[in-house]
Amino acid sequence: MSQLQPTICIVGSGPSGCYLAQFLIKQWPEAQISIVDRLDHPYGLALYGVAPDHHGTRAVTKQFDRLWSNPNVQFVPNVEVGVDVSLAELQANFDIVVLATGLHQDRKLSIEGDGLPGVVGAGRVTRLINGHPNETADDFSIGQNLLIVGQGNVAIDIVRLTLTSPDKLHGIGVPANIIEAIHSTPIRRISIVGRSTCSQAKFDVAMVRELANLTNVSFSASGLASVSKGDASDPKEAAIHDLVANSLAGAQRNVDFYFGWQPTAIAGSAEVSRVTFSNISRPEETLIFDTDTVITAIGFEESDDASIRRNQLKDSNSNIDVGLLSAGLYCVGWFRRGPKGTIPANRVDAKMVSDSITQDFQNRDDLGFKKGRQAIKQLHSASKS
Numbered sequence: 001m002s003q004l005q006p007t008i009c010i011v012g013s014g015p016s017g018c019y020l021a022q023f024l025i026k027q028w029p030e031a032q033i034s035i036v037d038r039l040d041h042p043y044g045l046a047l048y049g050v051a052p053d054h055h056g057t058r059a060v061t062k063q064f065d066r067l068w069s070n071p072n073v074q075f076v077p078n079v080e081v082g083v084d085v086s087l088a089e090l091q092a093n094f095d096i097v098v099l100a101t102g103l104h105q106d107r108k109l110s111i112e113g114d115g116l117p118g119v120v121g122a123g124r125v126t127r128l129i130n131g132h133p134n135e136t137a138d139d140f141s142i143g144q145n146l147l148i149v150g151q152g153n154v155a156i157d158i159v160r161l162t163l164t165s166p167d168k169l170h171g172i173g174v175p176a177n178i179i180e181a182i183h184s185t186p187i188r189r190i191s192i193v194g195r196s197t198c199s200q201a202k203f204d205v206a207m208v209r210e211l212a213n214l215t216n217v218s219f220s221a222s223g224l225a226s227v228s229k230g231d232a233s234d235p236k237e238a239a240i241h242d243l244v245a246n247s248l249a250g251a252q253r254n255v256d257f258y259f260g261w262q263p264t265a266i267a268g269s270a271e272v273s274r275v276t277f278s279n280i281s282r283p284e285e286t287l288i289f290d291t292d293t294v295i296t297a298i299g300f301e302e303s304d305d306a307s308i309r310r311n312q313l314k315d316s317n318s319n320i321d322v323g324l325l326s327a328g329l330y331c332v333g334w335f336r337r338g339p340k341g342t343i344p345a346n347r348v349d350a351k352m353v354s355d356s357i358t359q360d361f362q363n364r365d366d367l368g369f370k371k372g373r374q375a376i377k378q379l380h381s382a383s384k385s
């Protein structure tokens, strides 16, 4: 390893950017690492995606906080790369630039009516619940008949959080206007509909079991492969059976799971009023839901207006499998491998990309001569003047 220490810029301070900084500073203790983010606060989806009642998951941010006590690591807030400074400018001023910008836009259903008022993405809802500074609540409210499309953990987060009492939401820091938007019309029914069979649904068993703590809620499920818990060989089916079997009689709020349906059309005049699904195995069979609010929870994709696009940065030397985009330019986390995986998966990813970077920069005698963080200040203030 060269004695010379590189100047490094990591763009994005979510889990992947922070884990990467931890690994790189171990390899090069004297390196100068700048972590740039468009927001004024670090940690990305660990703060603005993860549910605010999941304190254990969020605790990872405490571990990342330790980065800032290292004088060689600096957080640079409020700089959007591609807008306030260009990627080319960063590359000219740092030996190594790593993109850790994630993927935030809710994946669209891409069916008729998906742009109607009352149809909203789960990513946006969780940003609002978490007080994301760039998200506006303007047209957001939840009616009494909520339909959730998708059955992953984010969908289950939405079920739990929208059925949590205003006092509890307040206690976990949900902004007052969002509590009002969720509770001004009390939710009576949540239908949560997915394409997969229950055993292949994306939710974790623990997430479904946690729903049993909700008060005044009864559960039902259709499309299960087994009739009762005794018949269920699959742990997800068993968890759903438990939830249904332990439901409170006379509860005023219902959560109904439907497995094996995909949406085909959303209808409404001024706003959403009806969604039609067709059965995955028997496409001629349809299911129609009358609803006033649809939350789509079917994953994430590159933003329509993204200022940095991974595929446009690839060249003939790229090797995305190890995070290499082009000489000195790397990617990590959701931006590298797509919007899949939990926070710990980004640690594994960051370790792999850190190893790939340190291997590429072994025995180099031209490191540390670029301006580094001083340049960002100058470039940023030039762009604002």
Ligand SMILES: Cc1cc2nc3c(=O)[nH]c(=O)nc-3n(C[C@H](O)[C@H](O)[C@H](O)COP(=O)(O)OP(=O)(O)OC[C@H]3O[C@@H](n4cnc5c(N)ncnc54)[C@H](O)[C@@H]3O)c2cc1C
Pocket (backbone or CB within 6 Å): 011, 012, 013, 014, 015, 016, 017, 036, 037, 038, 039, 042, 043, 044, 045, 046, 048, 049, 050, 051, 054, 057, 079, 080, 081, 082, 100, 101, 102, 103, 104, 122, 123, 126, 154, 307, 308, 332, 333, 334, 335, 340, 341, 342, 343, 344, 346
């Ligand atoms: C709603 C939701 C709930 C989740 N809940 C959990 C959970 O409970 N447990 C769990 O383990 N995982 C959870 N995840 C997954 C987890 O959040 C991701 O695995 C992780 O955040 C991905 O990390 P990342 O660093 O790649 O991206 P991100 O966390 O998205 O970080 C990207 C960062 O880049 C910044 N950025 C973007 N563009 C620019 C730019 N042009 N210039 C400067 N900065 C930029 C962003 O502001 C952000 O800070 C959840 C995800 C979502 C969406």
